[in-house]
Amino acid sequence: MHRRTLLAAPFLAAAPARAQPSRPLARIGWLTAQREASLTPFLPALRAGLAEARLVEGRNLEIAYRFGDDDAARLPALLAELVRLPVHVLLAQGVAVAPVIRARPPVPVVFVMSSDPVAAGLAESLARPAPGTTGVTFLSAEMNGKRVELLRDLLPGLTQLAILANPAHPGEAMERAVAEGVAARFGIATAMHHTRNAAELELAFARLAAAPPGALLAFADGFALQNRAAIARFAMALRIPLVSGWRAFAEAGALLSYGPVLPDSYRRLAHFVDRILRGTRPEAMPIEQPRSFELVVNQRTAAAIGLEVPTHLLARAEAVIE
C-alpha cells in the first residue's frame, strides 16, 4: 500500500488541490434596538460561530452594525439603511425582531429573541417560520416560573417578590404572567417595577430601597443586562437575593441565574447565516430553541448577603461562582 501511494503520489499531486473554495465577500447587517454595551458577551460568540463557518470579518465578511441605542423609533431608518447597503443577510436581535419581520425586508432575516415568536405572531410554528425568516428563541417566559421556584427553594419563607421588568421588551407580559402565576401558587406576593430606562431604574431602586422585598427577580432583557451590575450592586446592598435569566447576571453579582446558555444561541445564529449564504431558504430551517440551560449560583454573593445555598440547589447548579 505504501509503495502504491508512493507511486501514485506524483500523479495525484498533479491534480489541483481540493481546497475549500474561497467564499465570496458576504455582507450581513446587524440590527438591534439596544446599545452595543448590552450585547458585549454575545457578539463575540456570534463572530466565533461565523469564524467556525469560515466567515471572518475583514476577510470575507463585513458586518454592518446598527444599534438603536434604546430608541425603538430609530429601527425603521436603520433597517432601510441596511437594506440599501445592501446586505446579504439581516440579523435582528431582541426588540428589533418584530418590526423587522413585519417590515418584510427584501433580504433573509435571521433573528434572535428571548420570547416565543409563535406567540408573538412572527411564525406559524417553530417548525415553520415566516417566509424569509428563521432564528433562535430563548423561551425565557417559561423559565421565569422556574426562577420564582428557585427563589422559594432558597428562601422558603419568601412572601414578597419584586420584579424588575421592561415593558418595552416583547413577551414581557407573558413573562410576567408566568412569574405571577407561579408566585401566586406559592403564596408569594409580587410587585412589578418597570424599568424602561435609567430614570425608571433609579425610581425602582428608590422604591425597593424604601420597602425591601424578600427577593428580586429581574426579567432578562437587553436593558436589564446592560444595567446588570447596578442591579446586582443594589440587591447586594439591600442584602436581598437577586435572580435573573442569564449567566451574565450571576457573574455580575446576582445570586442566581437560570436560563439558556445564550452564547450557544448566538453562536447558532452563525449556522443560519452560513446556510443562507450557501443558498438554503431561511424558512426551510425551523426556529431553534436553546439546547441547554444552566443554573449559576454566586456563592460570593450568597456569603455577602449571609445566605446559605441549599445543597440540592448547588447540586443542580451548572456553575458555582466562588
Place this chain on the structure above:
Amino acid sequence: MRLRRTLSLTQRLILSFLGLVTAVLVVNGSISMWFAYREATEAAVRFAQEKADAAADRVAQFVTELEQQMGWTARADWARVTMEQRRYDFIRLLRQAPAITELLYVDGAGRERLRLSRLEPDALDSGADLSADPRVLGAREARVWYGPVNFRRGSEPYMAVAMAHAGRGAGATIAEVNLKLIWEVITAIRVGGTGYAFVTDTAGRLIAHPDMSLVLRDTNLSGLPQIAAAMAASRAVGDSGRVVAARALDGRPVLSAHAVIARLDWIVFVEQPRAEALAPVYATFYQTLALLALGVLLALGAGALLARRLIGPIRQLQAGAERLGGGALAERITVRGSDEIGTLALRFNEMAERIQDAQETLERRVDERTRELRESLDHQTATSDVLSIISRSTSDTKPVFEAIVSSAAKLFPSWSASIVILRYGMFHFEAAASASREDAALILSQMRAVYPFPFDPATSQASRAVHERRVVELTDAAAEEPPTVSRRVQTATGFRSTTFVPLLADGAGIGCIIMTRSEPGCRLDPAQLTLLQTFADQAVIAIENARLFQEVQARTTELQKSLDELRTAQDRLIQTEKLASLGQLTAGIAHEIKNPLNFVNNFADLSVELLDELEQALAAAGPSLAPGLREEVADLARTLRGNLAKVIQHGRRADSIVRNMLAHSREGGGERRLVDLNGLIEESLNLAYHGARAEKPGFNIALDKSLDPALGMVELYPQEFTRVLLNLIGNGFHAAYAKQLTEGGGFQPTLSVTTRALDDQVEIRVRDNGSGIPAAVRSRIFEPFFTTKPPGQGTGLGLSLSHDIVVKQHGGTIEVATEPGRFAEFVVTLPRSRAAVGKAA
C-alpha cells in the same frame, strides 16, 4: 496495413516493445485493479457497515447512559427514601443527563409523586393518576420502556423513557428525553471525510441528523429507497444487504449503511458520498493507470534506446547497401563490432567486392561484345549500303564501286581502298577512296597514272591474284623484286602493305579490290578479309548486273524493232489485199460495163450519121413540104443532134472511166527500169502545171522544188509512176487553187516537191498549202470512187490507183500528213531496187 508497411524498423521495434510491455502491464494492471477494486469495495462496504454499527453503538450508548443514570433511581430501596432524597436524586440525574428535560416518579399505584422539570416548577406529591399512562404501563410490562418519538410544539423531538423500579409493586421513573441532544453524538460520528450518520425510527421519521433543521421540521425519510429498504429489513430477520448505493436527501450519490437498534426500534444510517467511499478504488485505479503510463514510458524509452543501439548499425548497413545498390561499388561499409551486424557488414563488403570484380569483367566483356557487334553492324550496314546501291543502279557499276571503296576506307580507316577491273586483257582503274583526303587524292592521281596496264601475273600482283583466284597479301611493296606495278605505286605513293582481293565471276577473275597502307607488314584480319570478299562478290554482282542489263536492253530494242516492222508489213498487206480486191472488182465492173457502153457510143455516132441523112432527106424533100412543117422537123433534128452530142460526150467520159478502172486489173503495165526520178518528177510537174493552166486560164501557183541530187537512179515503172506523180501534183494544185479562190488575192498558193535519198529507199514529198484533209476523210482517201471534188470533176479513182501503183507495183508506201486549214502532204517512199523491195518485205 499500409501504415504497417511504411513503418520503419525502428518504429516497429519500438511498437512491438511497447505493445509487449503495454500488454503485460494492461493484463497485470487489470487483474490487480480487479482485485483491488474487489478489495476496496469490500473494504468500503465493511467500513460502512462498521461505521453504521459503531454509530448505532454510539446512539445506543447515549440511551444506555441515560438508562444507567436513571438506574440510580430505580433501585429497590428508592421507594423508602425521603422525598427530599428523591428530589435530590432527580436533581442530580438532571445535572448528569442534560438530555432529560423532565423527570417523573410514579409510585406503584400509578400516582405521580415527584416531577422535576428544567422548564417548569417542580411538583411534589401532586398525586396525579397516571396509572393509565402508556409510559407507566410500558414500564410495568418491560422493565425499561422506550416511548415513541414525538415532537414537542411540533419541533423538538422527545422520547419518554420509563424504567420500572426494582421490587414488587414498585414505582417507575419516567424521563422525557430531548433527543436533540443526540445531535452531538451524531455530529461527533465521523464517517470518512464528509460522511455523516442519522437516525430514524422504524416509521422513517428523522430523529437525529447533523442538519438539525431537518429533525426540527419532523422530516419523514421513508420516501428514500435506502430508508424504506432498511425499514423493511428491520422488520425482517437477519441483516443482509445493510450497505446499499443510494442517493442522499440532497440527491448526491452515497453509500448508505444502516444498523438497527432493536430495543429502540431505531435505525442508524451512515452515508458517505460514493466518490469518497470508493476513493480507495479510484486511487487503486489511478495507481494502476500511472503504473501503466510509467511502464509504457519506460518501454518507450527502452524501446527507443534498444532501437537506436540496434538500428544505428542497421542504418549504416542500410545506407551502405543503398550506396552499393546505387552503384557506388567502391563504397565499403564501416564495420564496427563483431556481432551479427558487424559480420553482416563484412559479408556485404565481400559481396560488394565480388560484385565489383564481376561487374568490371562484365563491363569488359560487354565492351568487347559491343565493339564486335558494332563492327559487325558496321560491316552489315556497309554491305547493305552497297547492296542498296547495287539495287538502285542496275545499269551502271560506277556508283557501286565507289560505294565499295568508300565503305572499305571508312571501315578500315588506316587503309586506302581501290578497285580495278580486267577488260580485254587490260586492268582498268575504276574507283579509289581513303579515310584521309590527301591519301585519296594521292591514290587517285597515282592510279590514273599507272592504269591501265596489261594483265601479267609476272609483273603485277593484281594479275597474280586474278590469275590464282586467291587473296594476295603484300607486306612490303618496296621489297618487290623484280619490280612490279605495286613497286611502282609504292615508289610514287609510299604505300607498302597491300592486299589484293580478286573479283571472281563463275570462277574467273575479272578484277581486284586493292587495300593499301603506308606502314609495311600490315595484314587484314580474317573478318576484314571476309568483308572484303563480300565486297568483291558484290562488285561482281554489280558487274554481272550491268552486263545482263545491257544485254536485255539490246535484245529488247531488237525485238521491238522487229515487232514494229512486222506490224507495218501486216498493215500494208491488209491494205494491199483490200485495194487489190477493190481493183479486181472495179476491173470486173468496167469489163461488164464496157460492152453496153460501146453500144451506146456506137449507136450515138450512128444516130448522128442518121441525122445527117435526115437533114439531107429533108433538104431533098424541101419544097414539097410545108415550110412550117419543114422548119419544125429541122428544129427537132437540131435538138436531136444536140442531144446526141451530149450522149457522145458523156459516153466518151464513161469510156475513159472504164478504161481507168480497167487499169487496176492491169498487171505491171510497161517495163520496169532504172529511171532518173528527179527528172521524172520535174517532167511531171511541168506537165501538170501546163495542163492545169490549160484547163484553168487564171491558174497560178508558186512551185518549190527541193530535189536531192543523191537520189540518183531508181528502178520503177515510169508510165505508172508518172500517173502517180501527176495525180498527186494535180490534187495539190486543185487544193491550193481552191483555197485561193475562197481566200482571195492575199493567199499565195504554193506547192512544194521534195526528194530525199535514204539508205536503200527514196522519199518523195508533195506538199500543198491548201485547206488540208479533214480527219473524217483521211481514212477513206485511198478507196476507189471516193472524191471530194464536185461531181463530174473527179472520178474518185486517182488516189486509189496511185496507192495501187505505189504499193502493189513498186512495193513502196504512200502516206499522208495533213493539218486541216494549213497543208496536206503526201509522202511516197520507194525502194531503190526490186531487191530492196524484197528485203523490206
